[in-house]
Amino acid sequence: MSSMLGNNEEHPVSESLLLFVEGELQGKEIAFVQAHLDACWDCRGKISKIETTITDFTEFEKRIWKFQTPSANFSDDFNSKLRALSAETKAQKKKEHRFFDFLKFYQNLSFSAKFANVLAFVVIVALLVSQFVLRTQKVSAAEILANADASEKTKSGEVFQPVINQKIQIKKKINGTETESFAVESWNDKLRLRQRLALLETDGRKLITENAIGKNKDEISAPLALDKVRKILRKNRMDAVQPLSANSFANWRNAANLTNETVEKSVSETGAEILSINSETAATSEKGLIVSAKFSVRSSDWHPVKLVINVQNESLETFEFSETDYQVISYKNLDAGILPSVETVVAVPNAEPLESANQSAKNELETKPDANSNTNLTNKSETAEPKILIKPETASSEDELEILRVLQNANADLGEQISVERRADGKISVSGIVENKTRRDELTKALQAVAGPQKVKINIRAVDELNRTKRAPNKSETIATEEIPETTAVPVDRELRSYFSKQGIGGTALNERIEGFSRQILGRSRRVSQFGWSLRKLAEGFSAKQVAEFTPEAKAKRNSLLLARVRDFRREAQGLRDDLQPVFGNLSGAAGVGKISSEQELREAVKRLAGVSRNLDEAVRGSFTLGNAPNAAAVGNASFAQTLKTAIGLAEQIENYLK
Amino acid sequence: MIFRRKNKHEQSIFNLGKVAAVELRAENAEKSQAELSIEDKIKHSFEQLNLPIFRYLAATFGDKIQAEEITQEVFLKLYQELSDGKNIENTKAWAFRVAHNLAVKQIKRLQFVQSFSDEAWTELEKTLDSKDANPEQNLLLKEKYRRLRRAVGRLTMQERQCLNLRTKGFRYREIAEMLEISSTSVAETLYRVIEKLADETNE
Numbered sequence: 001m002s003s004m005l006g007n008n009e010e011h012p013v014s015e016s017l018l019l020f021v022e023g024e025l026q027g028k029e030i031a032f033v034q035a036h037l038d039a040c041w042d043c044r045g046k047i048s049k050i051e052t053t054i055t056d057f058t059e060f061e062k063r064i065w066k067f068q069t070p071s072a073n074f075s076d077d078f079n080s081k082l083r084a085l086s087a088e089t090k091a092q093k094k095k096e097h098r099f100f101d102f103l104k105f106y107q108n109l110s111f112s113a114k115f116a117n118v119l120a121f122v123v124i125v126a127l128l129v130s131q132f133v134l135r136t137q138k139v140s141a142a143e144i145l146a147n148a149d150a151s152e153k154t155k156s157g158e159v160f161q162p163v164i165n166q167k168i169q170i171k172k173k174i175n176g177t178e179t180e181s182f183a184v185e186s187w188n189d190k191l192r193l194r195q196r197l198a199l200l201e202t203d204g205r206k207l208i209t210e211n212a213i214g215k216n217k218d219e220i221s222a223p224l225a226l227d228k229v230r231k232i233l234r235k236n237r238m239d240a241v242q243p244l245s246a247n248s249f250a251n252w253r254n255a256a257n258l259t260n261e262t263v264e265k266s267v268s269e270t271g272a273e274i275l276s277i278n279s280e281t282a283a284t285s286e287k288g289l290i291v292s293a294k295f296s297v298r299s300s301d302w303h304p305v306k307l308v309i310n311v312q313n314e315s316l317e318t319f320e321f322s323e324t325d326y327q328v329i330s331y332k333n334l335d336a337g338i339l340p341s342v343e344t345v346v347a348v349p350n351a352e353p354l355e356s357a358n359q360s361a362k363n364e365l366e367t368k369p370d371a372n373s374n375t376n377l378t379n380k381s382e383t384a385e386p387k388i389l390i391k392p393e394t395a396s397s398e399d400e401l402e403i404l405r406v407l408q409n410a411n412a413d414l415g416e417q418i419s420v421e422r423r424a425d426g427k428i429s430v431s432g433i434v435e436n437k438t439r440r441d442e443l444t445k446a447l448q449a450v451a452g453p454q455k456v457k458i459n460i461r462a463v464d465e466l467n468r469t470k471r472a473p474n475k476s477e478t479i480a481t482e483e484i485p486e487t488t489a490v491p492v493d494r495e496l497r498s499y500f501s502k503q504g505i506g507g508t509a510l511n512e513r514i515e516g517f518s519r520q521i522l523g524r525s526r527r528v529s530q531f532g533w534s535l536r537k538l539a540e541g542f543s544a545k546q547v548a549e550f551t552p553e554a555k556a557k558r559n560s561l562l563l564a565r566v567r568d569f570r571r572e573a574q575g576l577r578d579d580l581q582p583v584f585g586n587l588s589g590a591a592g593v594g595k596i597s598s599e600q601e602l603r604e605a606v607k608r609l610a611g612v613s614r615n616l617d618e619a620v621r622g623s624f625t626l627g628n629a630p631n632a633a634a635v636g637n638a639s640f641a642q643t644l645k646t647a648i649g650l651a652e653q654i655e656n657y658l659k
Numbered sequence: 660m661i662f663r664r665k666n667k668h669e670q671s672i673f674n675l676g677k678v679a680a681v682e683l684r685a686e687n688a689e690k691s692q693a694e695l696s697i698e699d700k701i702k703h704s705f706e707q708l709n710l711p712i713f714r715y716l717a718a719t720f721g722d723k724i725q726a727e728e729i730t731q732e733v734f735l736k737l738y739q740e741l742s743d744g745k746n747i748e749n750t751k752a753w754a755f756r757v758a759h760n761l762a763v764k765q766i767k768r769l770q771f772v773q774s775f776s777d778e779a780w781t782e783l784e785k786t787l788d789s790k791d792a793n794p795e796q797n798l799l800l801k802e803k804y805r806r807l808r809r810a811v812g813r814l815t816m817q818e819r820q821c822l823n824l825r826t827k828g829f830r831y832r833e834i835a836e837m838l839e840i841s842s843t844s845v846a847e848t849l850y851r852v853i854e855k856l857a858d859e860t861n862e
Contacts, residue, residue: 014850014854015846015850018846018849018850018853019831022831022849024831024846049853049857050853050857053853053856053857053860054853056803056807056856056860057807057826057856060804060807060808061826063783063786063804064779064780064783064808065779066782066783067778067779067782067783068714068717068723068776068779069710069713070709070710070713070723070726070727070730071723071727074709074713074731075705075709077731078705078709078731078734079702081731081735082698082701082702082734082738083698085738085739086698086738089738089739089742409795409798409799409802410798410802411802411805436777436781438781438784438785439784442794442797442798442801445794445797446794446795446797446798448794449794449795512815512816512817515815515816516814516815516816516818517815519813519815
């Protein structure tokens, strides 16, 4: 390892500092490094960084390993396997004797008998191989559902504050004869976890009244037929508003006692290839339970197009849900009456103490006290404006910025779906979904430390709470997934292979290097995209007018938040460029972008940056993930290079403006 | 019933048979003793090494169930090797090497690897709550560990293996032998790992 040392005039190469710390150097080498360290602050700093990192990691590992132990029956399970193996080994040894006897017998056979045996063996092997090939070409039900779910998430991810808007034709059949047919439209707010349903009639759309959403004069109660369908869906753990989704079908499938399941291919009327999962459950006499279901997706984009369920009732009833329209729209573009903001809803279950106090005061003012005032509040809001006796304390812009700072420090503004909004009552609403309850609790605690309940309304939910009812996939599903043939190369595999081969990497190490490099690039690209969107949310969180009215302190605070994220963005984007440059070339430098000199220009630049970052991420994902065709490789072409340069140029200009 | 006294020749054959039977019984007893001792040896090795190997695999795979399965497979292979009469001098190094080879085979099927299980991470987070520290300090400490976890998750397979073998106490030369790379490569890889961890935590 002496080759790692530089000469006396130079710094030792960085690796030798690690070897020094690790005690892996020999006598003369130790003396050389020690002598250099005595004189060089820079290298002493590096040594300190190495030691600190080792200490941090060791401490972290020590702590986390306490909880990473094998399951309780691990040893017992092993001992039983060992016993079984021991018995099998003994039996095998006996068989070996028999096998040798057989070999002796085989050697004594005539040539024609031997030839017949070999031929039979070849035929059997060919049959097995053809069976295997046929099996691996099949797509499992679990894969269809996973892909359909991922497809919906991808579509939702492309829209800011996504709301899924779907139109479905529902048909009811009894013994094959159609008895009812109606169309519905649904809205599913993925961010706020709210849904709405409307009946589509010849004279237009009629919103169905929901308990949590105030009833307007244009709204109707759910008709009996729809109500019955929704009850059946709920009873079977399906989504009563958006039943035609992978998640809804998977909820039923996971809970149902399936006896048979097949996957079939077909072609739709429009010529699209359709993949359908046919699931059957054990026979039941309980009314309202689904006994069989067929869930169909388009194989081109895994989009669910049809669901058919057979329900056990007085007779066997069939319900067909066929999609007629689907789009993902932004909450901001949604008609305000469909999913009104929470603050405009008067009848809120589990209202806060302050709201209750207001409500009590308001009730006292009513000339005719109503015993059912709580349930009738919705109607009252249409006729009389409630008088607010207690003015709620409003949160200032500084409070809002402080909340944003806490979220940024915890990186909760990146991958997690946390939204910060100003409510009509002046409070700040922080809502969204995080990965688990612990994360939810820590964020809630940190937010409460900077702004009390008078100013901030926190509604953060954990994914594990939402998924509590989901069942883990069973073993057969796992096996089915493993049977899917591996896609062996990413679209840029040729370029990567060529580049790393020139560095002398080959064999298994080459595959590992390509895999590691792809993961590194995907990580960077994802962070670039996250920082871009976080920056946009921050910049657009306050209107230009609000920013103009900011105190100097608030303005400085906002700028520092923006600055932190734009620096993150630039660092990752430059990292992406530096990583890709040696392989693809032609990426160095930044594109010339106009200087930013006003708030308006800043907003436009940030908006452009967010769009550019998304395009970059899409290009990178298309090039570095399996399953894409070789021609999907966008990274490396001139357009990608220009986009990346523009991103870095924009980030530099935004940073200059904010400094 | 007529009893006939054995003649001299018959008697000697009878005695030989008795000797052979006694010898056969002794041989069988010896064999079963050898089988028993292999099982005992495996059980002993399993008790000594199952946890470090499981943790090495868990850190490599990030999947507790797979780590458990491979750990068991390692010791079942050890049983087979010993049963076949092979001599293994350094059981620890052999077991880690087999674990490594099995891991490499398994990992080819996976695209993304998480280092530490979500359950372990959740439990760790619970312990990080200190009554003395304020919520923001807690958050920063958790954020530091979260970054470390994320950084480990982004390491390449070779980086992850070098790091995890080093933390199990193997020297650079031993790691190099196990991974079939040079000691210089181990040093370069580990330095790269340190840089990545440091970059992530100092961001």
